[in-house]
Amino acid sequence: MKRWHWIALGLIAAVSFLTEFLTPHNPGHTEHWWNAIPGFYALFGFIGCVAIIVLSKWIGKLLLQRREEYYE
Amino acid sequence: MSEFLLLPPAIPMIVGGFLLPFLPKRMRSGAFLLFPLYSLLIVWTLPEGTHAIVPFLQFELVLISADKLSRLFGIIFCLTALTGGVYAYHLDDRAQQGAALIYGGSALGVTFAGDLLTLFIFWEIMAISSTYLVWAQRTVESEKSGLRYLLVHLFGGSALLAGILLHLQTSGSLAIGQLASDTAPSSMLMLVGVGLNAAIPPLHAWLSDAYPRATVTGAVFMSAFTTKSAVYLLARMFPGGEILTLLGVIMALYGVVYAVLANDIREILAYHIISQVGYMVAGVGIGTELALNGTAAHAYSHILYKSLLFMGAGAVLHTTGKSKLTELGGLARAMPLTLWLYMIGAFSISGFPFFNGFISKSMVVSAAGEAHIEWAYLLLTLASVGTFLHTGLKLPYFTWFGESRGLQPSPVPINMHIGMAVVAFFCTMYGIAPGLLYEFLPFDVAYEPYTISHLVEATQILLFTFVAFWMLRGKLAGEPLIALDTDWFYRRPAALSRRLIVTTTDRLFSFVEEKALKLAHSLAHAARNPLNLFRFSTSAPLEDYDPDKERWPLGVFVGAVLACIVIFAGLSLFR
Incomplete structure (x- = not known):
């Protein structure tokens, strides 16, 4: 990841936040409680991703993972 | 309509x-494409x-039953067989x-079957023919895995048949509905x-067991047909089955x-x-028109991009002989086109x-939202975070970078790249022009995927999933x-049951066999020479009866007669 990659991603993020705050919610889009939280989907993506990695690895270590020759 | 085109697809x-194996090599791959x-x-x-x-018998088999839903699945099945054929052209x-x-x-037979018996027949052909795509890899692993695959599917087939017969008995009908x-x-x-x-936990x-062990080209076909024909049937038979929403999200x-x-x-x-099939199953469970449209659309999109992904992974395996992240x-630099x-x-x-997953996945998720099943909405969105994390980030990062x-x-x-390029073209085409897909959906429901809120939602989720991945990528290495x-x-338990059923029975049989042979052996000898029965020394060789050898000396008889006298x-003296 080069510096300009991060700058580009930052710009896209900025545009998405701006769009979110400047446009009223699409009336066709059903209202849910989480739509009241600003930047909810950014948080959801970040926390969700971390949670998936950490929880899955934890379950794997705790219960599921075995050496490759386990069934032989 | 001419009879020529009224053939079951x-x-x-x-x-x-069945014809293909008899064609010479240089014609075979080309002819493969003509049939789909x-x-x-x-x-x-x-x-x-x-x-x-x-x-x-006393039934009527309906070989063709066509409506919008079956046509949609039929088109994508033929299309995938075609692009898969291009990808496998070198084979x-x-x-x-x-x-x-x-x-x-x-798979087409299942899709267009008009009654449950026809359906069952094609269902079983599907199980058997796909097993060969695992076995054709010709490794010990694929041989064992293919056998497991076949046995599991035969079990599923038996459950289906039992259900069909019971249904016939109670309702008297073989109609699919x-x-x-x-x-x-x-x-x-x-x-x-x-x-x-449908691979519902x-x-x-069977799926995660067999697909990684199938042939490079076989896995491309397998990723399309089995699970999606099952999704098609779920949509036909169980729309609105509430348990399916839960199962789909799980x-x-x-x-x-x-x-x-x-x-x-x-x-x-x-x-x-x-x-991904979870989204479709959840869509069937939600059961609204939008949700069922979403299920059909997502199955269509999924077959395209999933076969493309399997083609890419297959190209890596084909050219390097490796398929593990720890070895890739x-x-x-070496395969930029495959990567892209x-x-x-x-x-x-x-x-x-602007890619085709967006226009179909969002339908199912929106349907969950409109039906006010908020937990399904959030958990399906969470699953899409995981999808990007693995298929879009982890796999390419550790394979190509x-x-x-x-x-x-x-x-x-x-030909592998051409096959991939054609599918990639369709993935983008439907993403940019979703109407091309929507017009074939079973219900007429207006749905607009490209709303500002959808775009904002997707951008933020994808962007911040990437950020989290980049921070934690060290943890994700294979x-x-x-x-x-x-x-x-x-x-x-296979080892245990093998010991119980095969080894133990084997031993018992050989034990009985050995004892029986021994008995027969000694009986034969006894018949040839009953005197052997009275011989206690086991070391001396058993001899056949020889009257000259065994006859007692004449003196014994004379002595016995004398003794009697x-x-x-x-x-008489003492009387």
Whole structure:
């Protein structure tokens, strides 16, 4: 990841936040409680991703993972 | 409509599958493409309604039943057989090429079956022909895995048949349609049979077991037909079955968890089939028109991008001989075109705007929102985070980037890239012009995927998933381990049951056999020489009866006669 990659991603993020705050919610889009939280989907993506990695690895270590020759 | 085009769509491909092995090598791959093309022509022009009704015993088999839903699935099945055929053009394996065609044809047979018996027949052909695509890899692993695959599917098939017969007995009808009751024993049995093919946990383990071990080209076909024909049947028979919403959401997340743990690239993709089919199953469970449209659209999109992803992973395996993240890395410079075509599939499955996953996945998720099933909305969105994380980030990062392991891949056959490019074209085409897909959906529902809120939602989720991935990517490197799944329940006790049923019985039989032979042996000897029965020395060799040898000396008889005379004489003296 080069510096300009991060700058580009930052710009896209900025545009998405701006769009979110400047446009009223699409009336066709059903209202849910989480739509009241600003930047909810950014948080959801970040926390969700971390949670998936950490929880899955934890379950794997705790219960599921075995050496490759386990069934032989 | 001419009779020529009123053939059941399955027929050209199945007949083609049996003809193909007899063609010479230079014609075979080209001819392979003609059969799905012919089937596609039939599917395209088939008038709605039922045709080709054949009497069988006291039943009537309806070989063709066409409506919007079956046509949609039919088109994508033919299209995938076609692009898969291009991808497999370099192949020189009669049986495998034939099996792939028969497999695709039987999936069409299931799709257009107008009654449950016809459906069952094609269902079983599908199981058997697809097994060969695993076996054709010709490794010890694939041989064992293929056998497990076959046995599990035969179990599912039996459950389906039992359900069908019970249903016939109670309702007197073989028609395929929404079942009157989801909880009747016949419905439950059919759900087990169909759910097994849809890879609904805990009946899913055959998929992640067999697909990574199938042939490079076989896995492309397998990723399309089995699970999606089952989704089609679920949509036909169980729309609005509430349990399916829950099962679908569980599936979507189940695949995500296991994809974190998987090391084999095709296993990661296999677990993401389970995850993606979860959206479709949930859509069936939600059961509104929008949701069922979403299920159909997502099945269509999924077949395209998933076959593209399997093609990309297959190209890596084909050219390097490796498929484990722990053995791959740094291939971007050597195979840039494969990487980019794969990434189009990855963008599609991850739901990037302007790719076809976005226009179909969002339908199912929106349907959950409109039906006010908020937990399903959030959990399905979470699963899409996981999808991008694995298929879009982890897999390509550790395969094409990351640490180089000095692999020297052979050049990718040009036909593989052409096959991928065609599918990649469709993935983008439907993403940019969703109307091309929407007009074929079963219900007329207006749905606009490109709203500002949808775009904002997708952008933020994808962007911040990437940020989290980049921070934690060190944790995600492949590990040379396997993760236990529900196949444990039949693979682990297999040794025990083998000991119980095979080894023990074997031993018992050989024990009895040995004893019986010994007995017969000694009886034979006893018959030849009864005197041997009185011989106590076991070391002396047994001899046949020889009258000269065994005859007592004459003196014994003379002595005995004399003794008798003496005894009788003595007795008479004392009277």
